[in-house]
Amino acid sequence: MSDQANITNQKDGSRFAQAAGDSILRAALRAGVGLAYECNSGGCGGCKFELLDGQIENLWPEAPGLSERDKRRGRHLACQCRALGDITIAAPSAGEYVPQQPPRRQSAQLAWVRDITHDIREFRFVADGAADFLPGQYAMLDLPGVTGSRAYSMSNTANGQREWHFQIRRVPHGQGTHTLFDRLAVGDADDVARAVGAQPGNAVGA
Ligand code: FES
Structure with a gap:
């Protein structure tokens, strides 16, 4: 895995960098991009996305936030996945998820x-x-x-x-x-x- 990957969200046109050790969701929040989420820990399914291009690593394949049906439909959790190189995703986003203080x-x-x-x-x-x-x-x-x-x-x-x-x-x-x-x-x-x-x-x- 390279140290940094660029992530493009086709749904809203945003583009942000993921540093080594970050999940896709954390990278988005650090960049001030409001990807939809709730628990940030694999439990709720609020951060589901579809992978359109590129490769990802799933950090917690058994995370309860993703059902078998979700998996069959090719969905993933942004809080439990990392990009392996540049990727394109389709993920819901909204202004309410933009952090007032980006996580560090x-x-x-x-x-x-x-x-x-x-x-x-x-x-x-x-x-x-x-x-x-x-x-x-x-x-x-x-x-x-x-x-x-x-x-x-x-x-x-x-x-x-x-x-x-x-x-x-x-x-x-x-x-x-x-x-x-x-x-x-x-x-x-x-x-x-x-x-x-x-x-x-x-x-x-x-
Ligand atoms: S934000 Fe809850 S599963 Fe990712």
Whole structure:
């Protein structure tokens, strides 16, 4: 796979670059292109697109957001696919999906944890960049050993200390929360993608 690929959306004529490590959806949002989406984590099917030309890599073939019927019809999830070279797609888009703050990848370290209840824990990360998200936004966490990103709403507000707080409920058999609760230790490095979308409420399950 080359480091950068150009993606053309035939539906709206937009064209944007995908950097190494980005999904098609994340590349679009970084470029200020409003591809339709909801969860950004493979669960809802809100980011379906058709591949018209070129090759893609599917990062999570079993993602629940895509039905067998979708697969037979040649549909894919923009949040779970990467372009392998230049591609042309047909994907719905709208102005409401254009991010007010384009997402940016940050690296973060788990700095502090505390148990709130028997199955809810607060995790505080300190990132290498600004914590200047908006109320209602969430972060996509790439956790070690976990397939795909996980979306969690911040429980704090924008701050100058680069702190990102999350109050997360353990999900039985959930890969993401298993890693957070049982494998990550204070001081571990983690990758945090900057807040994207506008999902009110607390933790989104993993
Ligand atoms: S945005 Fe929900 S599956 Fe991609």
